[in-house]
Amino acid sequence: xxxxxxxxxxxxxxxxxxxxxxxxxxxxxxxxxxxxxxxxxxxxxxxxxxxxxxxxxxxxxxxxxxxxxxxxxxxxxxxxxxxxxxxxxxxxxxxxxxxxxxxxxxxxxxxxxxxxxxxxxxxxxxxxxxxxxxxxxxxxxxxxxxxxxxxxxxxxxxxxxxxxxxxxxxxxxxxxxxxxxxxxxxxxxxxxxxxxxxxxxxxxxxxxxxxxxxxxxxxxxxxxxxxxxxxxxxxxxxxxxxxxxxxxxxxxxxxxxxx
Amino acid sequence: xxxxxxxxxxxxxxxxxxxxxxxxxxxxxxxxxxxxxxxxxxxxxxxxxxxxxxxxxxxxxxxxxxxxxxxxxxxxxxxxxxxxxxxxxxxxxxxxxxxxxxxxxxxxxxxxxxxxxxxxxxxxxxxxxxxxxxxxxxxxxxxxxxxxxxxxxxxxxxxxxxxxxxxxxxxxxxxxxxxxxxxxxxxxxxxxxxxxxxxxxxxxxxxxxxxxxxxxxxxxxxxxxxxxxxxxxxxxxxxxxxxxxxxxxxxxxxxxxxxxxxxxxxxxxxxxxxxxxxxxxxxxxxxx
Numbered sequence: 001x002x003x004x005x006x007x008x009x010x011x012x013x014x015x016x017x018x019x020x021x022x023x024x025x026x027x028x029x030x031x032x033x034x035x036x037x038x039x040x041x042x043x044x045x046x047x048x049x050x051x052x053x054x055x056x057x058x059x060x061x062x063x064x065x066x067x068x069x070x071x072x073x074x075x076x077x078x079x080x081x082x083x084x085x086x087x088x089x090x091x092x093x094x095x096x097x098x099x100x101x102x103x104x105x106x107x108x109x110x111x112x113x114x115x116x117x118x119x120x121x122x123x124x125x126x127x128x129x130x131x132x133x134x135x136x137x138x139x140x141x142x143x144x145x146x147x148x149x150x151x152x153x154x155x156x157x158x159x160x161x162x163x164x165x166x167x168x169x170x171x172x173x174x175x176x177x178x179x180x181x182x183x184x185x186x187x188x189x190x191x192x193x194x195x196x197x198x199x200x201x202x203x204x205x206x207x208x209x210x211x212x213x214x215x216x217x218x219x220x221x222x223x224x225x226x227x228x229x230x231x232x233x234x235x236x237x238x239x240x241x242x243x244x245x246x247x248x249x250x251x252x253x254x255x256x257x258x259x
Numbered sequence: 260x261x262x263x264x265x266x267x268x269x270x271x272x273x274x275x276x277x278x279x280x281x282x283x284x285x286x287x288x289x290x291x292x293x294x295x296x297x298x299x300x301x302x303x304x305x306x307x308x309x310x311x312x313x314x315x316x317x318x319x320x321x322x323x324x325x326x327x328x329x330x331x332x333x334x335x336x337x338x339x340x341x342x343x344x345x346x347x348x349x350x351x352x353x354x355x356x357x358x359x360x361x362x363x364x365x366x367x368x369x370x371x372x373x374x375x376x377x378x379x380x381x382x383x384x385x386x387x388x389x390x391x392x393x394x395x396x397x398x399x400x401x402x403x404x405x406x407x408x409x410x411x412x413x414x415x416x417x418x419x420x421x422x423x424x425x426x427x428x429x430x431x432x433x434x435x436x437x438x439x440x441x442x443x444x445x446x447x448x449x450x451x452x453x454x455x456x457x458x459x460x461x462x463x464x465x466x467x468x469x470x471x472x473x474x475x476x477x478x479x480x481x482x483x484x485x486x487x488x489x490x491x492x493x494x495x496x497x498x499x500x501x502x503x504x505x506x507x508x509x510x511x512x513x514x515x516x517x518x519x520x521x522x523x524x525x526x527x528x529x530x531x532x533x534x535x536x537x538x539x540x541x542x543x544x545x546x547x
Contacts, residue, residue: 124370128374130358131332131334132386133362135358
């Protein structure tokens with residue numbers, strides 16, 4: 001396979017950024033103007049939110065468990081095992097809850113959006129929708145953005161809660177920690193800024209997952225092979241974006257609320 | 260075909276959906292060109308279609324027939340030239356305004372393009388639901404449209420449960436339900452067996468002869484094109500019958516015209532008799 005010329009490669013990337021920006025800009029302006037497809041929004045909320053509950057609960061719970069196990073073992077050497085609750089709560093609420101939930105939802109839903117919209121694109125269903133007088137961005141993209149942002153917010157809260165609960169289970173049953181000590185330390189260690197930081201991140205992650213998934217779906221070409229390619233690209237790009245944006249949001253939040 | 264089938268939109272037109280454009284051509288292309296990557300697909304295409312006329316677009320595979328149809332519906336934009344639909348320039352029109360214009364246009368896609376997650380009823384009623392037509396009225400109109408294409412009793416089926424011919428008929432029902440003033444058929448018989456193809460051509464003919472809807476029909480099947488030119492829909496028998504000779508000795512439908520494309524350009528534009536008697540060697544070879 002011949003290597004693409006650097007000029008063409010750069011042009012393609014710049015064009016992709018331009019197309020993504022236009023799609024997200026159009027979708028954002030459509031969010032604030034009618035008509036809205038609320039039935040589609042609720043359908044997507046069910047699919048993204050309720051449908052993702054099992055993986056979010058399992059991931060969050062076992063992340064809390066392993067975090068507790070590892071940190072309690074290390075803290076025990078310094079005689080600070082009572083700080084396990086605080087460490088688990090801080091880690092879950094600030095970082096692991098939002099990031100892991102974002103990555104799990106990205107794997108499940110960015111791929112789903114890209115493959116669903118990609119299939120519609122290659123079978124001319126998107127063109128049919130336009131031909132029937134319906135704006136596909138309003139009908140397909142906007143409901144997914146609203147549903148992803150709203151549901152990721154709540155899924156992150158659930159992930160944080162079950163993570164702390166999982167940590168408690170391990171700390172109390174395996175490490176012999178007093179449950180009240182664990183919970184009291186968890187509660188005491190969290191401050192307003194931590195919670196805000198942990199709840200702002202899923203808003204960005206939800207936006208990234210839905211816009212990247214829809215973008216790769218809407219620009220799919222090349223039949224079923226193209227749908228597969230779009231699905232993979234959507235998961236890879238959204239996962240990388242989530243981690244990069246997580247870093248940027250963390251930096252901004254630490255500046256605002258302090259370390 | 261049932262002879263008692265009513266024609267959606269044949270007797271009533273929505274007051275809010277008066278066709279724009281007045282008495283001028285319904286479709287007008289002027290020097291339209293489009294290139295994909297570096298390959299020119301259409302070069303300086305100019306033609307027009309009057310109200311009530313059926314334009315059959317012929318040509319070999321890959322000559323730009325489907326592209327021309329998508330240009331007419333504003334689904335893709337040309338690189339240069341002017342396209343006027345109902346007298347309105349669509350090449351410079353905002354997408355939002357094009358959605359309004361498309362309320363007057365029905366399109367049947369090459370592979371039907373039915374929404375695979377919706378059943379037949381919801382597919383056919385898609386546009387009515389978007390226009391917030393009351394459910395009872397929408398249901399009545401869906402039944403009428405399905406009766407028109409002889410597909411009563413399939414309302415609850417998903418597109419995957421239908422045969423290729425049935426999907427094409429659902430696509431026609433979806434295109435005509437909003438009483439369009441222009442219908443675009445993109446290879447409606449492509450990939451179908453001869454009997455099913457005849458059924459589809461009868462439906463196209465029925466829409467032409469009973470509703471007198473302006474239409475553009477893309478096909479590479481000459482038998483379909485000439486069936487449209489030499490037959491008319493007989494409401495008494497519910498099928499197509501040959502057109503008898505008139506006083507001038509013509510036995511072809513005068514509202515059906517032909518446009519032949521080859522290598523991105525127009526090689527013929529005229530009526531059936533002009534096409535048959537053309538001296539152009541390429542056309543003779545194509546028709547042979």
